[in-house]
Amino acid sequence: MQGTAGENGGPEQPGFEITRVELPDTVVLSLHGELDLSCIHVFEAAAQDAPRTGTLLLDLRDLEFMDSTGIRVIMNLQLRADAEGWALVLTNLQPQVLRMLRLCRVDERVRIAASEPP
Amino acid sequence: MIHPVDEDGRLRAVRRYRVLDTPPDGAFDRITALAARHFGVPISIVSIVDTDRIWFKSHHGVEVAQVSREPGLCASAILQDEPWVVENAAIDPRTLANPLVAGELGLRFYAGIPLKTADGYNLGTLCIIDKEPRSMSVQETSTLSDMAAIVMDELELRLNARSVIEQERQLREQAESLARELQARLLPPQLPDLDGIETAALYLPADAAVVGGDFYDLFAMRDSVFLAVGDVSGKGSAAAAVTGMARHTIRSAALLADSPAGILATLNEAMLFGRAGIEIEHFCTVLLGRAQAADGGLLLTLSSAGHPPAMLVRADGTADELHRASSPAGCYPDASFEEQNVLLEPGDRLLLFTDGLIDTRTEDGVLEVDGVKRWVARAGSSAQDLVDALRYGLSEPGVQVHDDVAALALKVL
Numbered sequence: 195m196q197g198t199a200g201e202n203g204g205p206e207q208p209g210f211e212i213t214r215v216e217l218p219d220t221v222v223l224s225l226h227g228e229l230d231l232s233c234i235h236v237f238e239a240a241a242q243d244a245p246r247t248g249t250l251l252l253d254l255r256d257l258e259f260m261d262s263t264g265i266r267v268i269m270n271l272q273l274r275a276d277a278e279g280w281a282l283v284l285t286n287l288q289p290q291v292l293r294m295l296r297l298c299r300v301d302e303r304v305r306i307a308a309s310e311p312p
Numbered sequence: 313m314i315h316p317v318d319e320d321g322r323l324r325a326v327r328r329y330r331v332l333d334t335p336p337d338g339a340f341d342r343i344t345a346l347a348a349r350h351f352g353v354p355i356s357i358v359s360i361v362d363t364d365r366i367w368f369k370s371h372h373g374v375e376v377a378q379v380s381r382e383p384g385l386c387a388s389a390i391l392q393d394e395p396w397v398v399e400n401a402a403i404d405p406r407t408l409a410n411p412l413v414a415g416e417l418g419l420r421f422y423a424g425i426p427l428k429t430a431d432g433y434n435l436g437t438l439c440i441i442d443k444e445p446r447s448m449s450v451q452e453t454s455t456l457s458d459m460a461a462i463v464m465d466e467l468e469l470r471l472n473a474r475s476v477i478e479q480e481r482q483l484r485e486q487a488e489s490l491a492r493e494l495q496a497r498l499l500p501p502q503l504p505d506l507d508g509i510e511t512a513a514l515y516l517p518a519d520a521a522v523v524g525g526d527f528y529d530l531f532a533m534r535d536s537v538f539l540a541v542g543d544v545s546g547k548g549s550a551a552a553a554v555t556g557m558a559r560h561t562i563r564s565a566a567l568l569a570d571s572p573a574g575i576l577a578t579l580n581e582a583m584l585f586g587r588a589g590i591e592i593e594h595f596c597t598v599l600l601g602r603a604q605a606a607d608g609g610l611l612l613t614l615s616s617a618g619h620p621p622a623m624l625v626r627a628d629g630t631a632d633e634l635h636r637a638s639s640p641a642g643c644y645p646d647a648s649f650e651e652q653n654v655l656l657e658p659g660d661r662l663l664l665f666t667d668g669l670i671d672t673r674t675e676d677g678v679l680e681v682d683g684v685k686r687w688v689a690r691a692g693s694s695a696q697d698l699v700d701a702l703r704y705g706l707s708e709p710g711v712q713v714h715d716d717v718a719a720l721a722l723k724v725l
Contacts, residue, residue, distance in 0.1 A: 230671070230714055231547065259678060261671050261715065262597065262618075262640075266545050269643055270591040277590050290678060298597075298618040299637050303644075 209233070212240045219248040228259040237267050244271060247280050251307075255286035265298050272304050283307050316391055316434070323363060325433035329471050331360055332367055339466050343438070344372035347459050351452065353421070353442040358463055359386045360427075360436035369436075384410035389424035390434035395453050398422040400445035421446045423453070425460035427467070438463050484521075491523045494552045498527045498559060506530075506537055508605065512696040514703060514719040518668070523552040524716035525594075526666045527559050531566070535604055538566050541664035541720050542598040542619070545640075554594045558583070558641070562600065572600040572615035573649040576641060580617065580649075583642030595640040599664050603656070603722070610656040610724050615649050617641040620667050621681055623688060625698065627659030631685045634662075661723045663688065663698050668715035675710040695721040 210233035215222040223240055227233075244250045250271065254260075268284070275282040285307040287295070295301040316322055326332065344356040355373035359366050366386045367378040381387045384407035389396035401407040401420050412419050424439035438460040448456075495517065503511045513528055525544030530537070540562055544555045558579060565578035576598060583596060597619040603610045614622060618640030621633035634654060639647035656662065665684070672679040684702075691701035698721040706713055 232714070259671075262543070262545055262667055265640075266592055266595060269595075273590045273592070290680070296637055297620065298643075299639050 210236055212236060214240070220251055221245050221248070222251045222253055224253040224256065226256040229257060229264040230259070230261040231263045234263045234267065237264060241267050241271050244274070245280060246278050249281040249283055250275070252282070252284045253286055254284060254288065254291055255309075257288060257291055260291045260294055262294070262298075265294055265300060268295075268304065269298075269300060272300075281305065285309060318433075322390075322433040322435075325429050325431065326360060326362060326435050329429075329435060329467055330474065331369055331435075331467060331470070332362055334369070336370065337466075340370035340463065341372070343459055343463055343466075344370045347438065347440050347456065348372050350455065351440050353440045353446075355419075355441035357386075357439050357441065358427075358436065359424075359439065361386060361390050361434075366436070374441075379412065382410050382412075385412065385419075385422050386424055386437045386439060389437045389439065390426050393426060393428060393434070395448075395457065396422070396424045396426075396437070397448050397453070399447050402445075418443055420444055423448050423456060425457050427460060427464050429464075430468075435467070488521045490549075491521055494523045494549065494556075498523075498552065498555050500529060500531075503530050504532060506532055508725050509537065509603070509610070510695045510723040510725055511539075512694070512699040512721045514699045514717065516668075516703070516706065516713065516717045518713055518716050522547050523549060525551040525555045525596075526668065526716040526718035527555050528664070528718050528720040529559055529562065530720065531563060533566050534570075536570065537603045538562075538572075538600065539603070539662075539664065539720055539722060540598060540600045541666060541718055542596055543666045543668075543716075543718070544596045545594050551594060554583070554596065554642075558596045558598070562598070570602070571651065572602050572613055573651045576600055576615050576617045576638075576649040577647075580639075580641040580643075580647050581645075584645055592643050595642040597640045597667070601662070601664070607655065609658060609660070612654045612656050612662065613651050614654065615651045617647075617649060618643075620665065620670055623663040623665075623681075623684060624654060624656075625661040625663065625688055625691075627657060629689065631688055633681055656724045658724050659693075661695060661698055661721060663719065663721045665702070665719040666715075666717060668713065668717040669702065669706075669719065671715055672706060672717075673712040673714070674708075695723040 210227040210229050213224045271282050283305045286309045340358045347356040357371050358369040360369055364381050365378050366381055398404050398407050401413040407413050419441055421442035424437035426434040427436050428434050499515055503513055517524055524547055527542050529540045544551045561579045561582045562575055565575040569575055598617045599619040599622055601612055601614045603612050614634055616636050616638055621635035624632045624634050636650040636652055638649050670680050687701050687705040691697045702719055
């Protein structure tokens, strides 16, 4: 699962990309770059393909920015995980992303795993 | 001058094709060159008959670009639907007086096919001309008619292309005016004049043609003034519809309840009402304040639904964030909204804004609330000064705004 969002932003925009790794019982989606309205469809498409069992791990180590549209996708992933009985885990949150989650108190509704050293 | 029966209608048709006085066009020039070569004549013309002149869209073998509307040649050819053939103009009573025949040019042979529109008007002709008398076979007349039909096809193509472009332009203008209309209804037409406070607002759409979800509102009710800034997720007409609903729900809820947290709880319920499926389509972040006169100043009760902090700028210039985290409205049935109370003294100012402001990119990275503090620190002392400081900051070189920005400022007098 890969995608970029160059067409809506200027050349100075770092863009947004998702890489997917499948481990036994866990799918890891690593988000890279900056996530806003212009590239939210990339994240939404990846979220639609989320597994219906096991664990979905969102590695946000390289997610430098996320606006409120990204929060909505994470909220919906958690609602689906609760309804379908699988687990959503976020890890390696950058300060701005963590602030966004706290602002909406989503940090209380999703599991945030301890960050691993890079 | 000789005229067809419905000359007014014919002239309207000529205007509709908007071909008069247009620059040369390769397609028509190729047809006249082809006709001249095929029939072995020196001159071939695509003519359009105007009110009092005959204008040449393409003229092969002759320099003049238009002639007067004298009877005999093109002007007569458009009077009927058949090919107009003059084998020897010098002896033909229809043409012998025509200046092009009698004069220096001394034309002798003319064959013109009317360029007939779908609604039956002859715009002009495709004609071939020789300085020697000659005749036209039935087959040759039929070939020239086919070439005239190609000219007409080209004219139709251009008319259609123009009308498609025109339709697209009209659609775009309609969409833009609808967007502006919707947006105008999401914002108060003007801020009300309220005793004891001064207010100012800012609304900067990232894209004027796309309706955003940002809104602000300010209204007096009973002994209170309510102020709100909100942002519905997403863009476009669907987000705009939710935005209108959110703003009116806040006003309606304020009629029935006094507490900002209670009003946000009502908004949350209203947005969740009738949700299809488990997923959140639109949510709304809101910062809602109620101000009441107290102790020579204003008692502010503030409640947030997942919205960025408010900024309290004291009379001495110190700036503090006012914030209680909570879920945005429209996400969770079990969301709870907290309140915080602050006493505003005369000279104190309050600034509410949407996340488009703090998400703004500057040369030093994302602006964040700290960046807003820096911008506010250099503002003058009025409510308008606060808003102007934001407007100025957003217009600085190197600053990129990716989202709509709405802001509302209040000063205690």
